[in-house]
Amino acid sequence: MSNYKYILSAFVILFIVSCAQEDAAVSGDTGPIYKGPYYNEFLACNAGPAFDDGIQEMLAAWQELPSAAGLGWAGVYAPVGEDHRFSNGWWELEWDSKESSDNAFSNPSPEFLAWSEKYADVMTCDIEGRFPWTFYLPRDPASFGEVMGEQGYFASEFLACNFKEGKVRQDLRAAVVQFNEYLDQNGSANPYFFGVYFPEFDGAEADFLWGNWHASFDSMKSGNADWEENGKAMQAKFDEISTCISPDYYDSYELYNNPST
Numbered sequence: 397m398s399n400y401k402y403i404l405s406a407f408v409i410l411f412i413v414s415c416a417q418e419d420a421a422v423s424g425d426t427g428p429i430y431k432g433p434y435y436n437e438f439l440a441c442n443a444g445p446a447f448d449d450g451i452q453e454m455l456a457a458w459q460e461l462p463s464a465a466g467l468g469w470a471g472v473y474a475p476v477g478e479d480h481r482f483s484n485g486w487w488e489l490e491w492d493s494k495e496s497s498d499n500a501f502s503n504p505s506p507e508f509l510a511w512s513e514k515y516a517d518v519m520t521c522d523i524e525g526r527f528p529w530t531f532y533l534p535r536d537p538a539s540f541g542e543v544m545g546e547q548g549y550f551a552s553e554f555l556a557c558n559f560k561e562g563k564v565r566q567d568l569r570a571a572v573v574q575f576n577e578y579l580d581q582n583g584s585a586n587p588y589f590f591g592v593y594f595p596e597f598d599g600a601e602a603d604f605l606w607g608n609w610h611a612s613f614d615s616m617k618s619g620n621a622d623w624e625e626n627g628k629a630m631q632a633k634f635d636e637i638s639t640c641i642s643p644d645y646y647d648s649y650e651l652y653n654n655p656s657t
Contacts, residue, residue: 432532434468435491436593440484441521450518457515461507466496469653473552473646476613480644481556490531494596497528529593529605534572535579537589543611548650551613556602557640565594567637568604578630585622586615606640613645 469490475482491497501523504512537543543550559567572592593605610616623631 430533430535432530434531434533435494435497435596436529436531437489437491437497437526438486438529439489439521439523439526440486441519444517444519446515446517447519450515454511454515454518457511461505461511464500464505466492466500467652468492470651471548471648472651473648476645476647479642481641482644486646489526494528528596530596532592532594533589534592535576535589537609539579539589540584541587541611543587543589543609544650545611549612550648550650551610551616552646552648553608553610553616553643554646555606555608555640555643557606557638558603559638560636563637565604568592571633571637574633575630578627582622582626584619586619587611588615588619603638608643609648 467489470488472485472487474485489497491500559565587610589609591607591609593607595602595605608616610619
């Protein structure tokens with residue numbers, strides 16, 4: 397299935413629920429935390445035989461469905477490049493709690509069930525196979541301008557990382573504090589923000605997941621070039637704490653965001 401189909405597949409499911417998001421800045425042991433912690437889940441979906449002909453109708457029908465509570469953000473990721481750990485795309489749901497997610501998936505509305513059955517040959521998703529993470533947003537995502545562009549597009553870079561022997565989350569917290577100081581001093585010529593995920597499922601291969609988000613891959617390339625020139629000392633501090641594998645890149649779309657609830 398093409399990246400385009402993965403985008404639309406995830407697009408449908410992400411619109412099944414709508415949202416609530418905390419606004420207050422908080423602090424804690426794994427921050428610094430501008431917002432969070434949130435309960436984020438990643439899922440993968442597959443197109444059915446009627447995908448091409450039915451996707452637009454399916455989306456329009458979803459828009460008439462009643463909303464579920466507890467979801468603050470929804471986005472979708474389609475892999476870019478051949479050197480990639482995953483062949484599938486992902487969609488992400490940012491909940492205010494595990495309880496909100498469980499309630500939404502365990503108690504779907506009759507309207508949703510009818511909708512899901514009607515369009516089963518358009519797309520199916522492994523609802524039971526979603527991967528939960530605790531997510532922290534350590535900095536205002538608008539610090540360097542609006543990342544999400546036309547139709548909510550943005551470019552994503554995800555790094556799966558493991559702590560070096562003797563290092564723990566508190567060490568990462570200290571490095572993130574220093575990274576924020578680095579950004580305060582050096583700024584960014586392009587829109588950019590980042591986030592940190594900790595796994596909440598058995599068998600996770602990474603101790604944490606680091607996300608870098610840019611307005612485009614061109615601006616990501618420019619930012620990475622600047623980092624390679626000016627961020628060597630900061631990179632060395634991260635390298636003392638953890639080892640990260642080569643990043644995965646995604647064409648990405650913000651599908652829903654409601655910061656007012």
